[in-house]
Amino acid sequence: MITASPGIYETNTAAQAPAESEPLSFDETVRRARIFCESLPPDFAHCARMLAELQTRLSKGRLHFAILGQFNRGKSTFINALLRIKALPTSVLPLTSVPTIIEYGAKQTCRIRFLDGLEDVIVADSAAKIESALRQYVAEENNPKNRLQVKDATITCPSDLLANGTALIDTPGFGSTHLHNTQTTLDLLAECDAALFLLSADPPMTQTEMEFLRQVKERIPKLFFILNKVDLLSEPELEEVDRFIRGILSRELGFDSGTALYRTCAIKGERAANEEMADKAWAQSGLDAVKKEVLGFMVREKYFTLSEALSGKYQEIIAGVRERLEKKLSGKLTPINAAQQEVSAITGAIQSLSLELESQARRCAEEKDELIAKFDAQARGDAGGHSALSMEKALNAILNGKYFPEEAASIAATMLPKHAADAGARLLASMVNSANKSVRTLALHHTLALANLQKRYAELLGGGDGNGAKQQEPSAEKFIAQIEINTPDGGAAFGSAAWETPQPQMMDIFKKKSVRLDAIKEFYGPLCSSCVSANIEKAAKEARALVDAAWEKMLASIRASYQEMIDTLRGIHRQKQMAVEREREAVKEDVAFLKKKIKECPGG
Numbered sequence: 001m002i003t004a005s006p007g008i009y010e011t012n013t014a015a016q017a018p019a020e021s022e023p024l025s026f027d028e029t030v031r032r033a034r035i036f037c038e039s040l041p042p043d044f045a046h047c048a049r050m051l052a053e054l055q056t057r058l059s060k061g062r063l064h065f066a067i068l069g070q071f072n073r074g075k076s077t078f079i080n081a082l083l084r085i086k087a088l089p090t091s092v093l094p095l096t097s098v099p100t101i102i103e104y105g106a107k108q109t110c111r112i113r114f115l116d117g118l119e120d121v122i123v124a125d126s127a128a129k130i131e132s133a134l135r136q137y138v139a140e141e142n143n144p145k146n147r148l149q150v151k152d153a154t155i156t157c158p159s160d161l162l163a164n165g166t167a168l169i170d171t172p173g174f175g176s177t178h179l180h181n182t183q184t185t186l187d188l189l190a191e192c193d194a195a196l197f198l199l200s201a202d203p204p205m206t207q208t209e210m211e212f213l214r215q216v217k218e219r220i221p222k223l224f225f226i227l228n229k230v231d232l233l234s235e236p237e238l239e240e241v242d243r244f245i246r247g248i249l250s251r252e253l254g255f256d257s258g259t260a261l262y263r264t265c266a267i268k269g270e271r272a273a274n275e276e277m278a279d280k281a282w283a284q285s286g287l288d289a290v291k292k293e294v295l296g297f298m299v300r301e302k303y304f305t306l307s308e309a310l311s312g313k314y315q316e317i318i319a320g321v322r323e324r325l326e327k328k329l330s331g332k333l334t335p336i337n338a339a340q341q342e343v344s345a346i347t348g349a350i351q352s353l354s355l356e357l358e359s360q361a362r363r364c365a366e367e368k369d370e371l372i373a374k375f376d377a378q379a380r381g382d383a384g385g386h387s388a389l390s391m392e393k394a395l396n397a398i399l400n401g402k403y404f405p406e407e408a409a410s411i412a413a414t415m416l417p418k419h420a421a422d423a424g425a426r427l428l429a430s431m432v433n434s435a436n437k438s439v440r441t442l443a444l445h446h447t448l449a450l451a452n453l454q455k456r457y458a459e460l461l462g463g464g465d466g467n468g469a470k471q472q473e474p475s476a477e478k479f480i481a482q483i484e485i486n487t488p489d490g491g492a493a494f495g496s497a498a499w500e501t502p503q504p505q506m507m508d509i510f511k512k513k514s515v516r517l518d519a520i521k522e523f524y525g526p527l528c529s530s531c532v533s534a535n536i537e538k539a540a541k542e543a544r545a546l547v548d549a550a551w552e553k554m555l556a557s558i559r560a561s562y563q564e565m566i567d568t569l570r571g572i573h574r575q576k577q578m579a580v581e582r583e584r585e586a587v588k589e590d591v592a593f594l595k596k597k598i599k600e601c602p603g604g
């Protein structure tokens with residue numbers, strides 16, 4: 001837990017760390033957080049540096065007080081006037097391109113620091129030399145886009161306003177054509193604890209200022225407002241501008257309606273340092289109120305403002321560290337989790353393929369059962385009756401022909417078995433025909449289902465890296481050609497050998513022809529019906545055997561095509577699972593480290 005101790009600027013450098021149960025002082029909290037950041041990988045070094053900077057600021061009670069405003073509002077002039085120095089260059093053109101820090105020092109000096117580690121430039125002779133150095137390194141015209149890689153400039157001066165550790169920061173104005181200056185100032189806000197925001201009447205509040213203020217409000221806990229260049233306006237105009245600005249501050253930007261808006265004329269204040277009528281100019285500049293009220297307030301409330309600001313910044317840094325640690329962890333785990341999900345998707349695909357296979361097999365078996373039941377019904381019903389009738393017709397036709405009974409008997413003996421065999425063959429052919437219809441329906445269904453599955457699992461089957469086995473496109477025609485039953489040859493299978501003829505005494509020529517024909521009919525009648533039922537049974541049996549064989553082939557072929565996909569997926573599954581395990585092993589230590597650090601991260 002962080003407590004803003006009243007004496008936060010007195011560092012707790014005592015070696016003894018407070019007992020765990022006691023709330024930590026803020027400086028101890030920051031110290032521990034810095035040590036924590038130092039235990040992290042090198043890319044957290046800047047967090048440790050920022051915390052070290054906080055520690056220093058805490059120990060020195062150093063408050064960063066920024067002077068913000070659009071370019072040309074008079075920020076540099078204002079600081080010069082307030083501190084009674086002539087060091088900061090001023091101009092109607094956008095000038096300052098890097099932050100200039102003004103802090104307490106017994107003498108006026110200037111130090112220019114560089115981003116790329118070049119040796120600092122130090123000037124300590126006179127205000128004029130300092131101004132000239134600043135013009136050289138800090139001014140946009142001589143250092144466009146900060147080509148010289150200046151980090152910042154620090155001026156020291158013996159102003160009592162700074163004696164308590166407050167540092168003023170002259171910021172690059174935003175909203176000029178030099179966009180990088182706006183960014184530099186936004187970046188700088190992270191290091192500022194309080195700020196003065198300069199506005200002026202020409203024009204009183206721009207869209208850019210409003211947008212910038214919104215961001216400032218988010219980042220800086222304590223803000224003061226100045227309306228500069230009041231010399232350019234008459235009193236009634238001033239009133240109008242004042243009302244206008246206050247309206248925007250409270251209505252549009254959510255500031256308190258009683259927020260103070262100090263009126264200043266910075267150039268008068270600047271002149272006061274040199275003029276004979278210095279006191280009068282100073283009084284007219286309005287800077288005295290700012291000095292007393294704003295900076296006086298800052299002196300009185302510095303510790304409170306500083307502790308509030310620094311604890312906000314501390315929270316921000318730590319939240320950043322935690323977020324970074326979590327991002328790193330998820331950077332390690334996300335690819336593994338994604339790969340693991342892919343492995344699970346393959347397991348799912350294998351399962352659903354096995355289920356699909358079973359359902360296909362069931363569908364085939366059901367179709368076969370239906371077919372056999374149809375054959376049986378055919379044999380028992382229509383087909384039986386039809387064949388019997390056809391045999392009777394054939395026998396009648398022979399007996400009614402213009403033959404002697406003996407001739408008719410011998411014709412019946414050779415013709416009827418052939419007729420019966422043809423009927424059997426026809427029945428078998430019709431059964432085979434309907435079996436083949438089933439084969440075609442099932443083949444189409446199977447190849448369609450297979451093609452759909454191949455499409456559905458194409459990505460998984462491709463192994464995601466294009467190394468997976470290329471699946472052959474299923475062809476119904478090929479499948480049908482393998483399974484289809486060939487129509488059996490005519491009636492050969494049904495035995496067409498001539499039957500025996502009736503006993504000679506039945507053909508007794510002394511009997512009437514009609515009696516003899518009746519005797520022949522009676523003789524062949526039972527033969528016909530037993531032959532018909534034998535042939536029907538034979539046809540049904542033969543059809544069943546053909547269907548059994550075809551279905552066995554069909555099932556084997558369906559299983560094989562599913563198995564091919566399942567085997568491919570199993571292979572890919574094995575490879576991917578191994579890759580996941582390898583990757584998991586490879587990041588194990590990093591992951592454990594990051595998890596441990598996230599747990600240990602302060603504020604968590």
Ligand SMILES: Nc1nc2c(ncn2[C@@H]2O[C@H](COP(=O)(O)OP(=O)(O)O)[C@@H](O)[C@H]2O)c(=O)[nH]1
Binds near residue numbers: 267
């Ligand atoms: N009339 C008038 N001009 C001012 C005042 N303060 C500053 N200026 C002028 O405004 C211009 C910009 O001032 P400067 O301090 O460089 O602005 P900065 O860009 O905000 O730092 C300079 O020409 C200053 O002399 C003021 O109170 N009244």
Ligand SMILES: [Mg+2]
Binds near residue numbers: 090095096
């Ligand atoms: Mg300036």
